[in-house]
Amino acid sequence: xxxxEETVFKPHEGVNQSPIPLEINRLNxxxxxxxxxxxxxxxxxxxxxxxxxxxxxxxxxxxxxxxKEGDFIHFSLKNMDPAVPHSMDFHAVHAAPxxxxxxxxxxxxxxxxxxxxxxxxxxYHCGTEPVLQHIANGMHGVMIVTPKGGYETxxxxxxxxxxxxxxxxxxxxxxxxxxEEPTHVVFSTKALKxxxxxxxxxxFSLKEMPLQAKVGEKVRLYLNNVGxxxxxxxxxxxxxxxxxYIDGNPANHLEGMQTVLLPASGGAVVEFTVKEAGTYPIVTxxxxxxxxxxxxxxxxxx
Amino acid sequence: xxxxEETVFKPHEGVNQSPIPLEINRLNxxxxxxxxxxxxxxxxxxxxxxxxxxxxxxxxxxxxxxxKEGDFIHFSLKNMDPAVPHSMDFHAVHAAPxxxxxxxxxxxxxxxxxxxxxxxxxxYHCGTEPVLQHIANGMHGVMIVTPKGGYETxxxxxxxxxxxxxxxxxxxxxxxxxxEEPTHVVFSTKALKxxxxxxxxxxFSLKEMPLQAKVGEKVRLYLNNVGxxxxxxxxxxxxxxxxxYIDGNPANHLEGMQTVLLPASGGAVVEFTVKEAGTYPIVTxxxxxxxxxxxxxxxxxx
Amino acid sequence: xxxxEETVFKPHEGVNQSPIPLEINRLNxxxxxxxxxxxxxxxxxxxxxxxxxxxxxxxxxxxxxxxKEGDFIHFSLKNMDPAVPHSMDFHAVHAAPxxxxxxxxxxxxxxxxxxxxxxxxxxYHCGTEPVLQHIANGMHGVMIVTPKGGYETxxxxxxxxxxxxxxxxxxxxxxxxxxEEPTHVVFSTKALKxxxxxxxxxxFSLKEMPLQAKVGEKVRLYLNNVGxxxxxxxxxxxxxxxxxYIDGNPANHLEGMQTVLLPASGGAVVEFTVKEAGTYPIVTxxxxxxxxxxxxxxxxxx
Ligand SMILES: [Cu+2]
Ligand SMILES: [Cu+2]
Ligand SMILES: [Cu+2]
Ligand SMILES: [Cu+2]
Ligand SMILES: [Cu+2]
Ligand SMILES: [Cu+2]
Ligand code: NA
Ligand code: NA
Ligand code: NA
Ligand code: NA
Ligand code: NA
Ligand code: NA
Ligand SMILES: [Zn+2]
Ligand SMILES: [Zn+2]
Ligand SMILES: [Zn+2]
Ligand SMILES: [Zn+2]
Ligand SMILES: [Zn+2]
Ligand SMILES: [Zn+2]
Ligand SMILES: [Zn+2]
Ligand SMILES: [Zn+2]
Ligand SMILES: [Zn+2]
Numbered sequence: 047x048x049x050x051e052e053t054v055f056k057p058h059e060g061v062n063q064s065p066i067p068l069e070i071n072r073l074n075x076x077x078x079x080x081x082x083x084x085x086x087x088x089x090x091x092x093x094x095x096x097x098x099x100x101x102x103x104x105x106x107x108x109x110x111x112x113x114k115e116g117d118f119i120h121f122s123l124k125n126m127d128p129a130v131p132h133s134m135d136f137h138a139v140h141a142a143p144x145x146x147x148x149x150x151x152x153x154x155x156x157x158x159x160x161x162x163x164x165x166x167x168x169x170y171h172c173g174t175e176p177v178l179q180h181i182a183n184g185m186h187g188v189m190i191v192t193p194k195g196g197y198e199t200x201x202x203x204x205x206x207x208x209x210x211x212x213x214x215x216x217x218x219x220x221x222x223x224x225x226e227e228p229t230h231v232v233f234s235t236k237a238l239k240x241x242x243x244x245x246x247x248x249x250f251s252l253k254e255m256p257l258q259a260k261v262g263e264k265v266r267l268y269l270n271n272v273g274x275x276x277x278x279x280x281x282x283x284x285x286x287x288x289x290x291y292i293d294g295n296p297a298n299h300l301e302g303m304q305t306v307l308l309p310a311s312g313g314a315v316v317e318f319t320v321k322e323a324g325t326y327p328i329v330t331x332x333x334x335x336x337x338x339x340x341x342x343x344x345x346x347x348x
Numbered sequence: 349x350x351x352x353e354e355t356v357f358k359p360h361e362g363v364n365q366s367p368i369p370l371e372i373n374r375l376n377x378x379x380x381x382x383x384x385x386x387x388x389x390x391x392x393x394x395x396x397x398x399x400x401x402x403x404x405x406x407x408x409x410x411x412x413x414x415x416k417e418g419d420f421i422h423f424s425l426k427n428m429d430p431a432v433p434h435s436m437d438f439h440a441v442h443a444a445p446x447x448x449x450x451x452x453x454x455x456x457x458x459x460x461x462x463x464x465x466x467x468x469x470x471x472y473h474c475g476t477e478p479v480l481q482h483i484a485n486g487m488h489g490v491m492i493v494t495p496k497g498g499y500e501t502x503x504x505x506x507x508x509x510x511x512x513x514x515x516x517x518x519x520x521x522x523x524x525x526x527x528e529e530p531t532h533v534v535f536s537t538k539a540l541k542x543x544x545x546x547x548x549x550x551x552f553s554l555k556e557m558p559l560q561a562k563v564g565e566k567v568r569l570y571l572n573n574v575g576x577x578x579x580x581x582x583x584x585x586x587x588x589x590x591x592x593y594i595d596g597n598p599a600n601h602l603e604g605m606q607t608v609l610l611p612a613s614g615g616a617v618v619e620f621t622v623k624e625a626g627t628y629p630i631v632t633x634x635x636x637x638x639x640x641x642x643x644x645x646x647x648x649x650x
Numbered sequence: 651x652x653x654x655e656e657t658v659f660k661p662h663e664g665v666n667q668s669p670i671p672l673e674i675n676r677l678n679x680x681x682x683x684x685x686x687x688x689x690x691x692x693x694x695x696x697x698x699x700x701x702x703x704x705x706x707x708x709x710x711x712x713x714x715x716x717x718k719e720g721d722f723i724h725f726s727l728k729n730m731d732p733a734v735p736h737s738m739d740f741h742a743v744h745a746a747p748x749x750x751x752x753x754x755x756x757x758x759x760x761x762x763x764x765x766x767x768x769x770x771x772x773x774y775h776c777g778t779e780p781v782l783q784h785i786a787n788g789m790h791g792v793m794i795v796t797p798k799g800g801y802e803t804x805x806x807x808x809x810x811x812x813x814x815x816x817x818x819x820x821x822x823x824x825x826x827x828x829x830e831e832p833t834h835v836v837f838s839t840k841a842l843k844x845x846x847x848x849x850x851x852x853x854f855s856l857k858e859m860p861l862q863a864k865v866g867e868k869v870r871l872y873l874n875n876v877g878x879x880x881x882x883x884x885x886x887x888x889x890x891x892x893x894x895y896i897d898g899n900p901a902n903h904l905e906g907m908q909t910v911l912l913p914a915s916g917g918a919v920v921e922f923t924v925k926e927a928g929t930y931p932i933v934t935x936x937x938x939x940x941x942x943x944x945x946x947x948x949x950x951x952x
Binding site: 227277279281283284285286300301302303304305306307319320321322323324325326327330331332333334335336337338346 | 739741742743744745746747748749750751767768769770772773777780781782785786824827828829877878879880881896897899901902911912913914915916917
Binding site for chain 3: 437439440441442443444445446447448449465466467468470471475478479480483484522525526527575576577578579594595597599600609610611612613614615
């Protein structure tokens with residue numbers, strides 16, 4: 047496709063912008079300032095396999111954002127891409143998409159405000175056309191909106207992690223994204239606190255550097271399946287989810303589940319207890335996808 | 349396939365029967381008479397792309413039917429297809445399929461009675477073998493059975509629409525329906541009252557003629573994903589579902605969801621508030637499918 | 651692939667081991683002994699089509715196992731496969747996978763203990779790498795853990811059956827399992843009591859030998875979709891699920907559903923009433939899969 051060749055491939059040739067850290071500053075009790083970038087950054091999606099990703103802040107998925115239920119968000123997006131417009135669609139907010147999820151041109155910035163009205167584990171993503179291409183190329187991530195009243199199981203939780211599933215397709219190939227199987231289906235985790243593990247969506251990091259827990263602990267995962275195309279049948283080998291909150295809303299409480307089915311863009315909070323020391327694989331039980339990378343390890347020690 | 353050539357393609361050549369309106373008449377407090385047709389009618393599934401659909405009443409999906417929980421239905425199906433038997437499988441009723449969902453021969457009529465026992469948003473479809481072919485060719489639709497006690501959120505609702513997702517495949521190609529990707533995944537809406545918008549399942553109508561709402565309103569959608577093959581990850585950009593009733597049953601109440609996962613033939617009632625003026629896309633967040641047509645627009649004005 | 655040729659195909663050539671019955675013995679109020687085999691056994695997946703399956707106890711899916719919530723399980727796996735290691739991953743238990751779901755070498759036995767901590771309809775499967783291959787070749791099944799307090803609808807149930815969905819792919823072809831459509835999607839039932847119907851996952855048995863019920867009865871199905879790759883949109887034609895317990899946990903109660911969406915490895919208890927005599931097809935409403943075999947019949951008589 048000549049148009050893609052001239053408008054995307056050539057301008058991105060040799061471009062590999064260093065990740066710019068997310069900026070998030072609380073202005074007061076109910077307002078936060080969030081500054082992000084759209085940028086072109088190489089992501090190692092499998093050992094030695096690099097994807098020239100379209101990213102938020104040089105990560106794919108982008109950095110996790112944590113706000114509180116009811117926060118007003120002042121958001122700024124700086125588009126560092128030399129060639130392609132990008133934008134931001136936060137599932138966590140109420141906003142008119144045609145006004146506030148609009149394109150920011152190359153080398154420009156856009157600012158927007160909206161409210162994070164409801165608690166949960168929400169996807170964010172670039173909403174520029176064709177949306178499939180922008181998500182599949184890496185422009186996705188998770189915003190956690192913590193509930194005002196908490197979760198009824200908050201006091202039982204010893205640790206918590208973010209876990210995100212995403213797919214990779216043939217590079218920037220819209221036809222492949224529409225009609226073919228993903229080449230990789232992968233997991234990533236994102237640091238909730240400084241110094242915590244923070245990985246891109248790849249087939250190896252969460253096997254080489256397992257998530258950690260201690261025997262007897264109850265562990266919480268903030269899950270989202272950012273797609274762009276597939277559902278996820280999320281399962282932790284060796285345990286059962288004591289508690290599940292669909293889309294992370296405290297009202298949507300299920301119990302004793304072996305597997306949680308996440309829609310494309312769907313979230314959940316899942317909690318489980320690890321009773322013995324050892325390694326617990328986390329998988330999508332759609333095992334063609336696990337085979338393509340979607341296995342993480344949780345290491346449980348005494 | 350010679351058999352298909354002689355039994356389907358040739359008899360349908362040049363046939364394009366004008367839509368016959370659905371007839372629904374209330375006989376008394378607990379009984380309704382419903383008369384429908386099976387007919388061959390050209391449907392424009394994309395701009396300039398016509399599909400010689402197998403339809404109920406010349407629409408694909410067929411007309412929406414609204415009855416009350418507990419209604420007895422007297423149903424008549426007139427098969428106007430010159431060549432192929434058809435039938436009616438209502439998910440909303442309790443009935444012996446081998447007695448009451450049976451084939452009606454070409455140019456004949458069949459009459460059946462059954463009860464709409466439970467409230468919800470139910471699929472209906474032709475149940476003639478091979479069922480996959482009859483559904484994929486257009487013989488599907490939605491029956492809403494309104495709950496005796498209503499929904500607990502009824503008083504908050506300012507408007508309501510029907511939204512249906514269906515797939516189209518290579519024309520009448522059973523092998524494609526079984527093993528290939530859909531060529532189009534589309535939405536339609538169906539008029540709940542006279543003069544309301546009523547569209548077929550295509551890639552353009554609900555972009556050219558958006559659904560309408562006013563700022564501050566709470567909008568309800570009656571959803572069903574009639575398939576035949578794919579799940580749907582239903583999402584409205586720019587808002588969050590305040591309330592969700594799985595399969596439309598008032599007992600199955602979830603809250604604060606970004607996305608609802610509909611099984612093939614699954615329904616839901618979803619409700620959301622639009623707080624600002626602008627255009628809100630409605631999508632399946634399985635974005636390969638959105639890319640193939642499954643985007644509708646909701647226009648919100650002051 | 652030469653490695654597969656030498657390590658799998660040649661050693662399995664001509665091997666067809668007779669099914670060894672499951673051994674399950676209650677030791678006391680809270681302990682059971684379960685002895686199973688891993689064995690190579692031909693399974694007729696469609697009329698005249700045989701698959702040299704990797705099985706538990708010569709069945710695919712393996713035999714149903716019923717224990718009580720809180721039971722300690724003493725488990726022994728005898729690997730009769732002359733060439734390939736196998737293992738057992740019970741979704742129903744809390745256990746360190748790296749210790750208790752480990753490989754048992756050809757012609758050896760392994761013993762393990764763990765607790766069935768929570769009630770539900772749980773998948774079990776071989777967890778040996780590549781897991782996709784071991785599941786797709788037939789090493790899957792269901793363990794029912796009956797809830798201490800029962801289900802709130804227990805007294806209404808007249809009969810109950812196990813129904814399992816699984817997929818078959820090109821024989822032992824990992825590339826096909828990863829990237830192609832299944833050749834067959836099928837149902838099976840498993841005997842809960844001696845002399846009850848017990849079938850393998852094939853396209854014909856549950857059409858030739860329908861499940862049975864009487865007019866007016868409420869029927870319960872213990873469902874699991876063992877995959878390995880696809881979701882299931884489980885629906886019974888001619889009726890509506892009165893009650894659904896997601897993953898079979900009594901706390902996860904939904905009502906009035908037309909279709910239940912099962913993740914890969916997901917379970918459910920569904921209950922429905924049959925009001926008239928006749929044949930009721932049970933399908934996955936992902937009709938490409940129903941077309942490939944996933945239709946069972948329920949025969950309802952006066
Ligand atoms: Cu973008
Ligand atoms: Cu498993
Ligand atoms: Cu038909
Ligand atoms: Cu149906
Ligand atoms: Cu979105
Ligand atoms: Cu095995
Ligand atoms: Na797929
Ligand atoms: Na497990
Ligand atoms: Na597909
Ligand atoms: Na949104
Ligand atoms: Na498929
Ligand atoms: Na039905
Ligand atoms: Zn790889
Ligand atoms: Zn547990
Ligand atoms: Zn609760
Ligand atoms: Zn098109
Ligand atoms: Zn059939
Ligand atoms: Zn809202
Ligand atoms: Zn409620
Ligand atoms: Zn076959
Ligand atoms: Zn109940």
